[in-house]
Amino acid sequence: MTVLVEVNHLSRYYGSQCAVDDISFTLHRGEVLGLLGPNGAGKTTTMQMLCGNLAPSAGQILIDGVDLLDRPKEAKRHLGYLPDTPPLYRDLTVNEFLAYCAELHGVDKKSIPDTVKRARERCGLDEMQERLIGNLSKGFLQRTGIAQAILHNPKVIVLDEPTVGLDPLQIRDIRALIRELGREHGIILSTHILTEVEESCTHVQIIHQGRLVLHETIAGLQRHMHNCRLEVITRIPPDLKALSALPGVLSVESLAGNRLLVHHGVDDNPAKQIAELIVASGWGLEELVPVKKSLEDVFIQLTWEAEGDTE
Known part of the structure; x- marks a missing residue:
């Protein structure tokens, strides 16, 4: 080229x-x-x-x-x-x-x-x-x-x-x-x-x-812009320790109600294992969706990191 x-x-x-x-x-x-x-x-x-x-x-x-x-x-x-x-x-x-x-x-x-x-x-x-x-x-x-x-x-x-x-x-x-x-x-x-x-x-x-x-x-x-997070909603409160123990899960963040934010590695998307665990445990899976960064998020992150490097 x-x-x-x-x-x-x-x-x-x-x-x-x-x-x-x-x-x-x-x-x-x-x-x-x-x-x-x-x-x-x-x-x-x-x-x-x-x-x-x-x-x-x-x-x-x-x-x-x-x-x-x-x-x-x-x-x-x-x-x-x-x-x-x-x-x-x-x-x-x-x-x-x-x-x-x-x-x-x-x-x-x-x-x-x-x-x-x-x-x-x-x-x-x-x-x-x-x-x-x-x-x-x-x-x-x-x-x-x-x-x-x-x-x-x-x-x-x-x-x-x-x-x-x-x-x-x-x-x-x-x-x-x-x-x-x-x-x-x-x-x-x-x-x-x-x-x-x-x-x-x-x-x-x-x-x-x-x-x-x-x-x-x-x-x-x-x-x-790919952000390694999954938003999970269940019918009843799940066992956070059990979710955290799944391969690829880095941390689990509890939000309002029965909403969770699951952080995972770039190469390890545990969505399938999370769904299987929730269904098998009877917690009632209502929603499981990836959370994606916007271009604005990327821009703010990069400029914020650049400012940190100059300090």
Whole structure:
């Protein structure tokens, strides 16, 4: 699989304040990488360095094998960028703006009409092509911003908070567009919205206080979200000692009523043995379900652990 972005030991300081602290990762073609973190975590600083708008204090960025610091113009030919506030000229029509951007990207003049048409179609802007940008809805403004980022068919597309301020229908449409673009390009998507990652991305990175605390595939994230707990409800109070003695059971926590929380090992799920014991003992099994962590739980746990490591 082709490596499109390679980041090695990237750091950025503002005076004595470290905004990005020794981050390394890679992005391959066909991947949508979600850069997740709370406000102030260092996401936008990282994005600005990846796009060559901000020089790192240390580290290396390779875009399709080209060093962004040594050969910035060559590297940026492979980049498309949508900042958190799209740089749109409100007194131009969509077509006029995209044609202007195509010139800035160095597209051959004869190819500009076809280039604009292709980007417009991919972003669902055909019906808006003659409309003034100042009269567009927020959703179509974001689409226009994405269209300018993909005009020159870059290998890497960087999107900073692409769904901020959109309504639910607009968010759904933009996420679908990102997934479609991710099939042919490598995409880096910055967000602080947890569901954005699950809906749009193939990989996720969690940044906290400038440090990378998780780099994982979405499948791997699901494993992080697997919590080794079972919630059990019985008709009459069970024997906690007998349940605790079952293989794989680490502890049993008694809740209100006849509800229990059974903690078990990652590789030892004792659900079957618990059910058999409850039925055989006549305690009356009413419910036995796994308790799964949410993405929010994983995020809070990882950032909390990261804070503990810095103390």
